Amino acid sequence: MSAYHLRSLTGLVLLAVALAAACTSQPRSAAARREEPWTASPADVSHGEAPVGTSTAPAPVDPRAPAPSASRLVTIRLETREAKLAIAPGVLYEAWTFDGRVPGPVVRVTEGDTVDFTLVNRAMMPHSMDFHAAQIAPSRAYVNVMPGDSIHYRWVPQVPGVFLYHCGTAPVAMHIANGMYGALIVDPARPLPPAREFVFVQSEFYTKPASDTAGAQQLDWEKLLGLAPDAIAFNGIANQYAEHPIRVMAGETIRLYVVDAGPNRVSAFHVVGAIFSKVYVDAVPAHAWEGVQTVDVPVGGGMIFETHLVEPGTYPFVTHAFADATKGAVGMFVAR
């Protein structure tokens, strides 16, 4: 090829690149914008993926871990019922719940405690309870409870960590996607050192307009089977801890109990600007990993993360699967 032809070809390539850039930078029409899914708009904090709020009001779901159990006999009574709940600002969802909340309440016990558990079904269909922290015959304990009925049994948590609990009624993906899950912390008999403690349950929502409630959303089963969630949340509401940043002190030890309820997406959990000094993997305190940047929390699994934020500033926490962060699995720590 001659030098002339090479110059001409180069010119054509540059022209094509310039035209492509001009086309992609065209402003979108208002109609096109309306048809876009309700994912987050860009943030002005790098890696934030959602606008950072200045609200000092607490987030809708308090992320602070409850206090350790004070009794060796811990009574847990949960009710299953339907509830219409916000899963993102301005987006209501017809949820199936434990105690009217998504996630259900955080339960905290200590290794060796006796858990006295009652499940009461106030909903319209069978539900059940599967405690990942228990070692028990599912055929006895995780059976379907009919509407208006209840089940009662006792069990002893013997492995410390943070665990998922969820409804195990088939199809399980439907019951989890509709909101029937929560976190259960089993403290080791010898407590971990003091820290600022938070609980994050990551989960997905697959939505379509509800057939019987104007303005609300309900489960889209085809989107669930196609692994195409509309929103991904920490503690049931997309972006809530970006809008309501979590305030901590620079230098203090922060302990994060992270559970992935799914039903489908692994959480590649990461705090931007920090390294985990300890990670208790699903989660045995005797076997902590040290100096880790990102850890996959599997669907149906839990991990305990410890870190500290070295200086005042804003530190996003995300699943590093960034499509999922863009759909709402992002929050902010503000250290002062």
Ligand SMILES: [Cu+2]
């Ligand atoms: Cu259920």
